[in-house]
Amino acid sequence: MLRSCTAGLRSIWALRGRREGAPRLSMDLQPARRLFSTEKVIHKDWALPNPSWSKDLKLLFDQFMKKCEDGSWERLPSYKRRSTQESEDFKTYFLDPKLVEEAQLFTRGFEDGLGFEYVIFKNNDEKRTVCLFQGGPYLQGVPGLLHGGAMATMIDIALGSCTGGAVMTANLNINFKRPVPLCSVVVINSQLDKLEGRKLFLSCNVRSVDEKTLYSEATGLFIKLDPEKSST
Amino acid sequence: MLRSCTAGLRSIWALRGRREGAPRLSMDLQPARRLFSTEKVIHKDWALPNPSWSKDLKLLFDQFMKKCEDGSWERLPSYKRRSTQESEDFKTYFLDPKLVEEAQLFTRGFEDGLGFEYVIFKNNDEKRTVCLFQGGPYLQGVPGLLHGGAMATMIDIALGSCTGGAVMTANLNINFKRPVPLCSVVVINSQLDKLEGRKLFLSCNVRSVDEKTLYSEATGLFIKLDPEKSST
Numbered sequence: 001m002l003r004s005c006t007a008g009l010r011s012i013w014a015l016r017g018r019r020e021g022a023p024r025l026s027m028d029l030q031p032a033r034r035l036f037s038t039e040k041v042i043h044k045d046w047a048l049p050n051p052s053w054s055k056d057l058k059l060l061f062d063q064f065m066k067k068c069e070d071g072s073w074e075r076l077p078s079y080k081r082r083s084t085q086e087s088e089d090f091k092t093y094f095l096d097p098k099l100v101e102e103a104q105l106f107t108r109g110f111e112d113g114l115g116f117e118y119v120i121f122k123n124n125d126e127k128r129t130v131c132l133f134q135g136g137p138y139l140q141g142v143p144g145l146l147h148g149g150a151m152a153t154m155i156d157i158a159l160g161s162c163t164g165g166a167v168m169t170a171n172l173n174i175n176f177k178r179p180v181p182l183c184s185v186v187v188i189n190s191q192l193d194k195l196e197g198r199k200l201f202l203s204c205n206v207r208s209v210d211e212k213t214l215y216s217e218a219t220g221l222f223i224k225l226d227p228e229k230s231s232t
Numbered sequence: 233m234l235r236s237c238t239a240g241l242r243s244i245w246a247l248r249g250r251r252e253g254a255p256r257l258s259m260d261l262q263p264a265r266r267l268f269s270t271e272k273v274i275h276k277d278w279a280l281p282n283p284s285w286s287k288d289l290k291l292l293f294d295q296f297m298k299k300c301e302d303g304s305w306e307r308l309p310s311y312k313r314r315s316t317q318e319s320e321d322f323k324t325y326f327l328d329p330k331l332v333e334e335a336q337l338f339t340r341g342f343e344d345g346l347g348f349e350y351v352i353f354k355n356n357d358e359k360r361t362v363c364l365f366q367g368g369p370y371l372q373g374v375p376g377l378l379h380g381g382a383m384a385t386m387i388d389i390a391l392g393s394c395t396g397g398a399v400m401t402a403n404l405n406i407n408f409k410r411p412v413p414l415c416s417v418v419v420i421n422s423q424l425d426k427l428e429g430r431k432l433f434l435s436c437n438v439r440s441v442d443e444k445t446l447y448s449e450a451t452g453l454f455i456k457l458d459p460e461k462s463s464t
Binding site for chain 2 (some may be wrong): 100154170172176
C-alpha cells in the first residue's frame with residue numbers, strides 16, 4: 001500500500017512534467033521536486049521570524065528571546081525533516097525508507113505565512129513551554145476562523161514539546177471555548193502535570209496575546225516510546 | 233492584526249516576484265497567486281478520485297458509489313472555498329472580506345496526493361457517515377507515521393459531517409490506540425448519538441480497510457450556530 005502511494009505521486013509529477021514541456025522549476029517548486037533527487041536537503045530552522053509574522057508575533061518572539069539570555073528559557077528549533085539522531089531514535093517506526101525520505105513534518109509543509117507559523121520556548125526547570133502561533137489563511141475552517149483541526153494540531157505539538165524525547169499521543173481532550181480568528185496570534189501555555197512510568201499527563205490553555213480571551217483548554221496523555229519495540 | 237497578516241503575505245509575494253524577475257507562473261503556483269486577482273475561482277469538487285489514490289481507496293470509493301445508486305447513501309462534495317450560500321450562512325463570522333476571499337479550507341490546501349485525500353458518504357436515515365481517508369507524505373508526525381494532528385483534523389471533519397448545517401466544535405476527545413502508517417487508507421465511521429437543543433453529541437472510530445485494526449476512537453460535542461449572533 002505504501003509503495004503504491006509513492007508510485008502514485010511519482011506518476012502525477014511525471015504527468016505534470018510532460019504537460020509543462022520540461023520547464024525550469026520555479027524557486028517555490030524546488031523543495032517538492034528535490035525529494036526525488038540525491039541532492040542533500042538543507043535543514044532550515046523554521047522557528048524563526050519571516051516577513052509574514054505580524055507585529056504581535058515578532059514582539060512576543062523578541063520578549064522570549066530576551067528571557068533566553070540567562071539560560072532559564074530556550075527556543076526550540078523546528079525542521080521539516082527529522083535530524084539523523086531523531087531518525088535513529090525512531091528507526092523501528094520506519095516503514096518504507098523511500099517514503100520517509102519524501103515525507104515532511106505536517107506543520108512545516110506550507111509556504112511562509114500561509115499555514116502554521118510558530119515558535120516554542122521551553123523552561124526546563126518549570127517543565128513548561130510557551131508556543132506562539134499565528135495560523136495563516138490556508139488553515140481556515142468556518143469562514144474567517146481557524147479550523148478546529150489546525151488548533152488541535154498545534155495543541156498536540158505544544159503539549160508534546162513539554163515531554164522531551166520520543167513520545168506518541170495516546171489521548172487528546174480539547175475544549176474549544178471560543179473560535180480563533182484566522183491570522184491572529186495565540187499563546188499556548190503547556191505544562192507537565194504528572195509522570196507515571198512511561199505515561200506523561202499534560203495540560204495547556206490557548207489565550208489571546210493580551211491574555212484576556214481564553215480560546216481553548218486541553219489535556220493530553222503521551223506515552224514515551226520504547227525504541228526496541230515497533231508499535232505498528 | 234488581520235490586516236497586518238494580509239499585508240505581510242502580500243509583501244512576501246511581491247518580494248518573490250522581484251527576485252524571480254516577473255516570471256511566467258507555473259501551473260502549480262497559479263492557485264495561490266490567483267487569490268489577489270479578480271479572476272473567478274472555479275469550484276472544483278475535491279472529493280473525487282485522482283491519480284494519487286491507492287487501489288484500496290479507489291476500490292472503497294467504487295463500493296460506496298454503488299450504495300449511492302438507490303439513494304440510501306450520498307457522496308458529499310468538497311470545495312476549497314465556501315459556496316455563496318454557505319458564506320451567507322456564516323456571514324456574521326466574517327472578519328475581513330479580503331481575508332475570507334484569500335482563505336481556503338485547511339484540508340484542501342495541498343497538491344494531489346501530498347496531504348488530505350478523502351471522501352465522505354452520508355446515510356441520512358441512519359444519521360451516520362463513512363469517511364475514506366488517505367494521508368499523504370506531507371502529513372508526517374513520527375517518521376513513517378501520520379501526525380496525530382492530521383488524524384484529529386480528519387476526526388473533526390468526519391464528526392462534523394454527521395451534523396448537517398452550520399456547526400462549531402465545542403469538544404473533541406480522542407483516544408489514539410495505534411499509530412496510522414503514512415499513506416495508508418483508513419475508514420472513519422461516525423454517528424450522531426444524541427441531540428439536545430443546539431448540542432450534538434457524536435462519536436466515531438477509525439479502522440483499517442480490512443476492519444481488523446482499530447486506530448482511534450473519539451467523541452465530539454458540536455454546537456449549531458445561530459447566524460444572528462457573532463461568536464468572536
